[in-house]
Amino acid sequence: MPLSWVHNCSTRGTSRPQITMFISPYRPIHSTAKLGKLMILLTLRLNSISAICHDLYSWNLTPRAQSVSMSEDGVWFEGILFPNFYQTENLRTACEKFVMKDEDTVIVSYPKSGTLWLMEILCLIHSHGDPKWVQSVPFWKRSPWIERRDTEQLDRDLEGPRFFTSHLPFHLFPKSFFTSKGKVIYIIRNPRDALVSGYFFWSRTNFVKSPDSLEQFFEQFIQGNVPYGSWFEHIRGWMSVRHRENVLLLSYEELQKNPRSTIERICQFLGKKLSPEELDSVLKNSSFQVMKQNKMSNLAVLPEELMNTGFLVTRKGTCGDWKNHFTVAQAEAFDKLYQEKMKGFPGGLFPWE
Numbered sequence: 003m004p005l006s007w008v009h010n011c012s013t014r015g016t017s018r019p020q021i022t023m024f025i026s027p028y029r030p031i032h033s034t035a036k037l038g039k040l041m042i043l044l045t046l047r048l049n050s051i052s053a054i055c056h057d058l059y060s061w062n063l064t065p066r067a068q069s070v071s072m073s074e075d076g077v078w079f080e081g082i083l084f085p086n087f088y089q090t091e092n093l094r095t096a097c098e099k100f101v102m103k104d105e106d107t108v109i110v111s112y113p114k115s116g117t118l119w120l121m122e123i124l125c126l127i128h129s130h131g132d133p134k135w136v137q138s139v140p141f142w143k144r145s146p147w148i149e150r151r152d153t154e155q156l157d158r159d160l161e162g163p164r165f166f167t168s169h170l171p172f173h174l175f176p177k178s179f180f181t182s183k184g185k186v187i188y189i190i191r192n193p194r195d196a197l198v199s200g201y202f203f204w205s206r207t208n209f210v211k212s213p214d215s216l217e218q219f220f221e222q223f224i225q226g227n228v229p230y231g232s233w234f235e236h237i238r239g240w241m242s243v244r245h246r247e248n249v250l251l252l253s254y255e256e257l258q259k260n261p262r263s264t265i266e267r268i269c270q271f272l273g274k275k276l277s278p279e280e281l282d283s284v285l286k287n288s289s290f291q292v293m294k295q296n297k298m299s300n301l302a303v304l305p306e307e308l309m310n311t312g313f314l315v316t317r318k319g320t321c322g323d324w325k326n327h328f329t330v331a332q333a334e335a336f337d338k339l340y341q342e343k344m345k346g347f348p349g350g351l352f353p354w355e
Contacts, residue, residue: 083229097170106163107124109189112169112196113230116191117169120187122287125144127265131280136287141299149169183248198328200219224339266281
């Protein structure tokens with residue numbers, strides 16, 4: 003490789019990620035013109051990566067040392083475990099000071115429930131099916147997480163109809179939501195599939211302690227000792243406001259089974275009218291295969307310091323994958339716990355039952 007680069011995402015003692023370039027002596031380039039072109043292309047690429055890492059730095063997304071378990075490597079706030087790139091003061095600020103405006107729309111979910119998929123759909127609806135926005139701007143800029151570090155700056159910087167994303171449990175969600183007309187779209191997923199998807203996701207990230215095995219993660223999940231806490235408590239909290247006019251309840255399963263009609267429901271909820279052609283474009287550009295190829299939507303743009311090389315957040319995009327991973331004993335134990343934790347909800351409310 004005639005041109006090589008070293009990218010350091012560490013932020014210790016610096017205000018921005020540091021980049022070092024050097025030219026390898028092993029395959030010299032004799033053409034000055036070719037070298038000039040390569041240097042220009044390389045500089046553009048490095049500037050792009052530097053900008054991405056600077057965005058992540060502003061979110062305090064930096065790699066952490068490994069430790070014994072997720073619970074020891076994370077941040078505890080109000081009884082909930084968060085990844086260690088969070089700070090308790092920032093979480094408190096999001097809860098108490100974030101101002102939700104009437105025109106805001108927030109995607110809320112428990113992790114690995116179709117968050118990025120719904121984010122892509124929402125952005126495409128906003129652009130009337132035009133994919134330019136989702137193909138050129140990283141998802142965390144299009145719909146930033148409310149619980150990020152610079153909440154107050156975020157509130158100042160974004161204007162007009164704003165999109166946000168959050169994994170916050172109900173009791174930690176910004177209090178301003180309850181006095182605004184801002185909309186929340188809450189997406190749920192079969193917890194068994196969320197567990198399996200979560201295992202593969204957290205196993206490939208470098209900013210939290212990776213689970214040693216699916217067996218270990220299974221135990222941590224059912225105990226609620228995973229990032230963002232218990233699935234059961236998260237669901238029970240948000241389901242308590244599912245009848246509010248400014249809350250739309252969706253499921254990963256219905257989006258998978260009937261994507262067109264589900265997207266039409268979202269449009270109706272948002273008060274957006276799309277032509278049949280625009281709706282077709284939303285469907286096409288939010289499909290699993292297209293998202294898998296879109297580097298702005300699948301985490302492929304993240305440096306390997308944060309995400310293992312080759313990992314895409316769009317792993318399978320299917321329902322029922324848990325059946326390929328749970329043992330009979332695990333399936334029985336989970337079913338028993340599920341029945342205990344989800345008592346009181348009407349039958350047929352959840353599509354996986």
